[in-house]
Amino acid sequence: xxxAVNFILITFLLGFFVSCKSKTIDTTINTDVPKVAVKTxxxxxxxIDDIVSLNxxxxxxxxxxxxxxxxxxxxxxxxxxxxxxxxNDLLFEIQTKENRALENSGLDQELxxxxxxxxxxxxPSDGIISDLNANSTGxxxxxxxxxxxxxxxxxxxxxxxxxxxxxKWIKINKACKIILPDSTFLDGNIVKIMxxxxxxxxxxxxxxxxxxxxxxxxxxxxxxxFVRSNHSNAMLIPKEALLxxxxxQAFWVMKILHDSLAINVPVKKGFENxxxxxxxxxxxxxxxxxxxxxxxxxxxxxxxxxxK
Numbered sequence: 001x002x003x004a005v006n007f008i009l010i011t012f013l014l015g016f017f018v019s020c021k022s023k024t025i026d027t028t029i030n031t032d033v034p035k036v037a038v039k040t041x042x043x044x045x046x047x048i049d050d051i052v053s054l055n056x057x058x059x060x061x062x063x064x065x066x067x068x069x070x071x072x073x074x075x076x077x078x079x080x081x082x083x084x085x086x087x088n089d090l091l092f093e094i095q096t097k098e099n100r101a102l103e104n105s106g107l108d109q110e111l112x113x114x115x116x117x118x119x120x121x122x123x124p125s126d127g128i129i130s131d132l133n134a135n136s137t138g139x140x141x142x143x144x145x146x147x148x149x150x151x152x153x154x155x156x157x158x159x160x161x162x163x164x165x166x167x168k169w170i171k172i173n174k175a176c177k178i179i180l181p182d183s184t185f186l187d188g189n190i191v192k193i194m195x196x197x198x199x200x201x202x203x204x205x206x207x208x209x210x211x212x213x214x215x216x217x218x219x220x221x222x223x224x225x226f227v228r229s230n231h232s233n234a235m236l237i238p239k240e241a242l243l244x245x246x247x248x249q250a251f252w253v254m255k256i257l258h259d260s261l262a263i264n265v266p267v268k269k270g271f272e273n274x275x276x277x278x279x280x281x282x283x284x285x286x287x288x289x290x291x292x293x294x295x296x297x298x299x300x301x302x303x304x305x306x307x308k
Contacts, residue, residue, distance in 0.1 A: 035305035038294035040256060043286050046236045048278050050229040050271045052169070056160035056178070056208070058220045062152035064124045067144055072096045074139040074147075075118055081132045085123045085150060092121040092134060092147055127152045151218070156210040158188060160224050161203035169228050170206055178210065179223040186212045188224075231271055234278040241292045242269065242277050254291040254298055255284065256306065262291060264300040 076093035079085060095103075099117025131149040134141060141147065158178055162170055170193060178186040187210070194205040208224065210216070237253065244251050251269050254262045270278030284290075291304070298304075 035260070035303050036262075036294060036298065037307045038254075038262070038291045038298075038304045039308070040289050040306050041238050041241050041292040043279075043284060043288045043290065044236050045233055045286050046276070047230065047232045048234045048236060048271045048273060048276060049227045050231075051273060052166055052226045052228050054160050054162060054166075054224050054226070056158045056222050056224045058216050058218055058222065059157050059159045060151045060153055060155065060218050061157050061207075062125070062127075062155055063130075064127070064150045064152075066091060066121060066124065066147045066150060068092075068094055068121065068134075068141045068147055069143065070094055070096060070119050071143045072119070072141065073100050074134050074137050074141060077134060077137060079129050079132070079148070081129055081135070083129045084127070085129060086126050087123055089123040090120055091123055091129075094119045094121060094141065121147060123150060125150055125152060126154070153215065153218075154213070156186075156212075156214075156216050157191075158208040158210065158222060158224060160206045160208060161198070161201060162206045163203050164197060166226070166228075167204065169226060170204075174226065176208060176227075177225045178208065179225065180216070181221065186210050186214060186216075229271075231278060234270065235280070235284065235286065236276045236278055237290060238292055239272065239275060239277050241290045241295070242267070242279065243295060251279075253279070253281075253284065254295040254302075256289040256291065256304070259306065260303055262295070262298055262300075262302045262304045 072094045074092060075095040078090050078092065085091065096117045096119070102117070127150040129148055130151050131146070133145075134147040170190060172190055172193065174190045176188050176190065178188050180186070188208040189211065190206055191209040192207040194207075197204055241253055242251055243253065250266070252264050252266045255265045256262055265281060265283050267279040267281040267284060270280060272278065289306075291298070294304075
């Protein structure tokens with residue numbers, strides 16, 4: 001009887017060990033699943049600005065009209081359209097009607113050639129010649145007629161139409177950044193805020209003085225950025241690490257645990273710029289690892305493989 005009991009006990013124990021071994025093998029096979037390759041980034045502390053971006057255009061405010069001081073005929077044109085001139089450069093010579101009549105009579109050529117009947121028109125300022133109306137000799141011009149315009153092209157100003165909702169952040173001497181179409185930028189300061197509102201657009205004209213000496217053409221469309229607020233100890237991540245739905249009403253990140261498990265963590269979005277975005281979440285800390293590439297469409301608790 002005792003031998004029979006021992007035989008049954010031994011048989012039961014052998015069956016139990018075999019069963020445990022089989023379960024261990026099955027578990028190993030089930031965890032050997034394909035892993036999604038992803039790239040990662042880390043959460044950092046940093047400073048970020050709340051930036052308002054508005055459209056603007058370059059303008060030249062100083063434009064000097066060059067006028068004829070007498071009635072007569074254009075004797076000499078010393079400039080061409082687009083020429084750069086300096087103050088007191090000779091632009092035109094205007095011949096009086098009397099001198100021209102004497103010259104055409106042929107009676108006294110020496111008397112007709114005297115400078116007393118010819119008036120020199122000089123440049124009143126430095127700049128570029130534009131609107132060249134007197135472009136050829138022999139033209140008749142009346143006293144006060146505009147011969148050309150000199151544009152002070154080295155004094156660049158940017159005109160911005162600012163919605164009134166931003167009025168409290170727009171102050172004289174406030175610094176701003178001007179981004180050109182070639183992605184370069186200039187620094188400027190607000191110099192004038194017009195006390196008028198456009199009745200249709202409800203915007204206010206603001207003039208910005210450019211501090212750089214770079215030559216920029218007039219009527220160039222630019223983007224002007226003002227800093228509205230600043231966070232100095234913000235939790236920042238690259239913009240590509242932040243995920244959202246189609247309506248952009250919910251935001252989340254994919255956080256990596258144990259070097260291979262990606263979990264979905266909801267976050268709130270704060271300030272952002274062209275590279276970084278501020279996030280808020282009690283479940284995210286500085287130096288946490290997040291997926292920066294390959295997270296789109298990943299379900300929660302996905303096994304991933306981090307690649308460089």
